Amino acid sequence: MNAGLLALLVVVIAAAGFILGRRRSLAIVDGEIIRLHSLPGYYGQSVFLFAAAPALLVMLVWMLAQPAIIDSRVSALIPIESIEEGSSLGLIMSDVRRIADGLDIVVAQGRLSEDQVQNMRADLTDVRDRLADVGVALGSNVKQAVFVAAKEYRQLTGFARLAMSVVVLVLALAGAVFAYAKISPDYRARNVSETAIKSLLILSSTVAILTTVGIVLSLVFETVEFFRLYPAQDFFLSAVWNPQFRGGSDLGILPLLWGTLFVSFIALAFAVPIGMMAAIYLAEYATPAVRSVVKPAIEVLAGIPTIVYGLFALITVGPLLRDYLAQPLGLGSSSSSVLTAGLVMGIMLIPFVSSLSDDVINAVPQAMRDGSYGLGATRSETVRQVILPAALPGIVGAILLAASRAIGETMIVVMGAGAAAKLSLNPFEAMTTITVKIVSQLTGDTEFASPETLVAFALGLSLFIVTLGLNIIALYVVRKYREQYE
């Protein structure tokens, strides 16, 4: 029985429990609801909960634990000496799984009976051929030890699946019967169901924590693995990035970090003045009519997916900069360049900077403006000498948030900045960033356990720490600033 069907069955049992429970609560008091502690629906809900919750929980835990337990029992069957050079236990285990699945298909299609499969021996029949017939491709001929392991795997999974179905269904029925039996006029069904719902709410809110933990754990584990294969000081201090398929790669983060900072710097140099001036103009000068048109227009920029900006950089901005700036000036002939990516990313950041600055400027109390006007200052003098200094911490926070956005941005640099890891000052040259290399190292065909792939996790961890640090500082600064005027 597959998991979806089993879950559905549990829900059906629980739903039946709901109806029966509700009916029983009414029957017990002969329809006089007032004698019940809770409304009849809550009695139904309590039966539903007792039937569904434990059963589904056990099912979830079982499904998470089962593969690990079966794998460890089956891999014990494979003799160490049968693992060939260049192979590994993991590869053999994936073969075992594939053979077991193939045998399932063979039996399901009726080509062989269950007994025939049990008596089949890899050294006597050509298992590979048989499986190829049903569309399961195997890399090499099957050894007897592996085949025995596969049969054991198949049996254990089959048994485990059956056992799980039985346990889960029994649990669901037992829960339903237990809760059904408990129904009485004094039974506080509403409190039971509300406690359950409340724990569900708490559980949902921990998803945020679990996600963070998941991110940190997955990054840290693989990074530790990477540093076991590749020395940490080379990663942090080497100025060469040159991954090789056959090992012996140079994986220094410095050129990538340089590219990242260069692109982000250009983006901020473009976005911060424009975003802030736009925000100041809209807040202090613009008529309501202008504001009602321009503000949404700028916000549209924020809603455009980054892939669109990436394409814009690739097919429009890049060639434009190359043909009208880089080539006439003799500075380069590449359409993907730091400047391309930086400019386009700058456009992307304008709405981000302007809406944050807008918040910050609006938070400056009106009394300060009035005081300044009262002394005879012009509007621009008020902005420059009163509002901006007062808003400075908030603006710094906004710039830090924008910087963290820029550093973590991926698609624009993947499509606009190029792939060459370089340490150069020329903005018309193609350079690469941390995010670009994470994508290229993890979408290639390299073996997962190699340093060339694992380096992506180390890069990811560096990226995570930098952006997280920037965010925490920025949020702290902004919060401090808000408190100042509250």
Place this chain on the structure above:
Amino acid sequence: MSADAATTISLLKPDSRTRRRNAAEARFRSYGIAAIVISVFALVFLLSSVLTNGLSAFTQTFLVMDVTLDAAVLDKSGNRDIEEMKKVTTIGYGTFLQKAVIAELEAKGISTEGVSAAEVGGLLSKEASGQLRDKVLADPGLLGKTIRFETYATGRVDGYFKGRVTMESAALDKNTSPEQLELADRMRAAGLLTVSFNPGFLFGPDASELRPESAGLGIAILGSAYMMILVLVMALPIGVAASIYLEEFAARNRFTDIIEVNIANLAAVPSIVFGILGLALFINFVGLPQSTPVVGALVLTLMTLPTIIIATRASLKSVPPSIREAALGVGASKMQTVFHHVLPLAMPGILTGTIIGMAQALGETAPLLLIGMVAFVRDYPAAPPEGFFDPAAALPVQVYNWTQRADPAFVERASGAIIVLLVFLLIMNIIAIVLRRRFERRW
């Protein structure tokens, strides 16, 4: 008295200092206007560049002609046995079609001077022979009859009609020649080649590097739709439940603080990090299949949760406390108050936030690259729920995929795909705005 006249300040005439200050004021103001103009110009430039590049992707050059399916060539044994007929490969159909085109050209009196037979056949998409073969195998009764056969012209001819390929570039291109293009011109004049709307672009599957003319968005749109369904099903309940707890029940303590800080930080974590999480957790650890909508949806759910939670909390907060007090006053429990009174009133705001979060998720690319959605997928995923576990593409990833290919015809298609993506985003945002306008109450 008169000696001081030079130094008195006239209120009617601005002095140099006032003029300077006024000039500074005007300058500052013009900076502001310049910033606005640059931003709006960037938006207009961005959208018009995508539109001009992409609109032509929705039309395609088709070749329409009558083909007599010669049974002697296509079914040598003559007994209409499908297995026997399968022995004629697409290459066989290719030469058959090539002859058919030449015959058609002769019949219409179009000169093929300077163009070899193979080059005439090369005007057709490489997809054509397969299409014809599938058609015949599906209905062997067609053999011996004359059918109207419509197929794509090759991407170069299409590019020539759309202005992407010129005679000069064709002279340098080993896949096409100026003579071929001149022939295409004559064929267009004779009505054999037509440029018309191409439904295959919206509904067809992706095609290989050499067949840009037949590449479509069908699987990508389906994959994105599957992911959006799953994101909605997962993110909305979890997000709303989390927000209700944080906004209505949670006591101010350390645990709540940790959750709040976590949500704020997750909102700012780069999307690519979520991709790494998806790869390490859902694919390598849990063992879910690569490049499937279910993995993509899980990753996107985790990414959209902060957005939904922030929007939901804001709209729960905007429900006035008097509603809660009234409900509690007539004896409702805390839980009943929230679920029967506060939540329904907050619903428009919650839905608006959810739609905006989903619009973000729809356009997200980077994390999907890492979970293997860049893979070339040619088979449509099955209907849900099994289809959630079948390999599929996604709209933004398809755009990225196409930009990585050498043939410039794919750039046009990528821009066309962007238009489709933007139309979906526009629809979602309009729904969100309408919801907000129609149902949101100001207290």
